[in-house]
Amino acid sequence: MSDRSSGNAESDKRYQLIDRSMKRFDYQKDALLEVLNTTQEAFGYLSEELLGYVSDQLNVPLSQVYGVATFYHMFTFDPLGDHNCIICTGTACHVKGSNLIVNALSEAFNIDEGQTTPDGVFSLKTARCLGSCGLAPVVVIDGDVTGKQTPETTLQRVREIIALSAETTQAEHTRSEVEA
């Protein structure tokens, strides 16, 4: 954490986004939540280094930054997998069987809700309510929201997306080998 304001931070464009957000709020301490939101948007998660950076810049004790960050559900402290599936577990989705979808994916990938596969390919997450209750149960796969899902349809789409990107990577790999 000692290098948090070093060249590493200056060269990374994403730090500029955080700086801009802090500037917008005049480096006021009450901007903490907004700044953490921007930070997570830029980096995808809040690492210890990032929390330290925010703490330094806003002059808020790291303990307080950590306390605020861990209080709210939307902040995550580990990077997400290459692909992710968020399953809505709101009341409407619950009564329409969203827990069956969670179980199916959890079993298929051998991870719990909130975890990422060891190879970093897939993360399984749940959400409180996505507000599409009329189309329950709702899942979000790589940012695409779809309603009226079943364990089968969700699992199939997740597998397709993972297989597709594996193919692309494989193809790129082969191409670069041929070129070499």
Added chain:
Amino acid sequence: MDFSKLQELAQKERERQEQYKHRIFCCTSTACLSAGAGATHSMLEQSVAACECHEHEVEVVATGCMGLCSRGPLVRVETKDEPDVVYQRVSPEVALKIVAEHLPIPPDDKDDTADEEGDILPHDFPHFRASLRKAQEQKGLEQYVLSLDHPFFTKQVKVVLSEIGHVDPQSLEDYLAHGGYQALAHVLANMTPEDVCQTILKSGLRGRGGAGFPTGMKWNFGRLAVGDTKYMIVNGDEGDPGAYMDRTVMEDDPHRVLEGMIIAAYAIGASYGYLYVRGEYPIAIQRLQRAIRLARRRGILGSSVLGTNFSFDADVRIGAGAFVCGEETALINSVEGKRGMPRMRPPYPTTSGLWNAPTVINNVETVASVPPIINHGPEWYAAIGTEKSKGTKVFALAGQLRNTGLIEVPMGITLREIVYDIGEGVSEGHTFKAAQTGGPSGGCISADYLDTPVDYENLKKLGSIMGSGGLVIIDDTTSMPEFARFFMDFCVDESCGKCVPCRVGTVQIRALLDKLIAGQGELDDLDKLEKLCKFVSAASLCGLGQSAPNPVLSTLTYFRHEYEALIQNKTNQEAAAD
């Protein structure tokens, strides 16, 4: 800018709209988007472009929620001098049919392009035209027409949602053309802050966040509070799972929220305000931010609102996912950038709120009800509803029903009308079991009480609450003790941890429920459960803890036999083992 200039803008926009023969409205709110409205909207735009109509033949408008989300994506075609037609389940193929039905398709020399393989390129007009002709031949559009005489539409009274699905949420001009900011102009020109408070008090409007405190009274407290700076906060932290009323209003009619907020600010004498919105609602955040930008540019926000000497500005604050932030003092802490933990009350926020200044916090639906009350008068509003609960309430109707979506009904409507007329009952082969209102803070109401008129008092009497407007219908496939545990899981997770009754009590309640559901329960566990629930309810600091036991208590009242059956099963098994 004074209001006459805005009226000119409104007039210009109205004239522009009236020129069109057809206006095609495609719902692009979150629910329809998750049913594929994005593809539908772009297909409408591209195939309309391919028709190469005259300048004022047709316009495609991306609009907000039309209500019947379970049949989405929804598209409405407004044709001059003809009744509107609403289409349901509009896939891109159906969108082609709609365009072919309403617009003339220009002829092409060659007409075989539609048979070619592969996707159509965006500007390949002949290809689109060929597809349109094909769609025209196929017919079968009738099955997608939604009858507007259906009780789903006729039983509703739209006050808050009146413009949603008609107005383009991204356009200030369109909002003005629909009579927007008229209420604000009237208030600033003709009413004193006291008048405004009196008008709202007379209308009988009560807080739509769930507690139902009279809004006019709250504003009066704010107005009379002593302080150089006062704040107005709009609570858009809709944390109740299974509810999306506020999201829809913020996404689909953001200027309405802003207008209500500015009127409230004028009434209490606030100079700055915050719209606190859930981080899970990115579209709502983006549209409110845009609305604020446009309003500032036109002098609706800023140092001289509509050319008067009243000054007010507002900003959006993004929440990060904490149910307890719906509680007003927790929300204040969150706006201040702290952990969202509730404060002791009194002092109430109207005396000492944000940065210890007098602060009024209203729910999104509450402030969105204000402009129509000003426009039509408090008597008009008070004529809707029951004796103590005036006006309308927006519900997110969800669960095991045929029709689910967003509805606005007059207070006093019965649950039966909502479930069987608007919702068309539960799916075939199943029976209605309970209506859950108020989310994790509310309760389950059994079939015996379906004829109860829905208002604040009656729902409270039944052990539930009005809540913010989540209404989830459950059929016989759901076990009530498990459903109660679902909510208790939620409350355990969401308890902020500040006070012991809530932090420890919810965990203990859940442990008892786990034990019962696992078939390990004893008969006196039900008494223990009840006692514990009452204790948590009485001793917790804030609304979250005080209401957390409601789902358990209400299911214990109306579905005790299901709990007893769990214990009976265990006793039977033991007897069999002996």
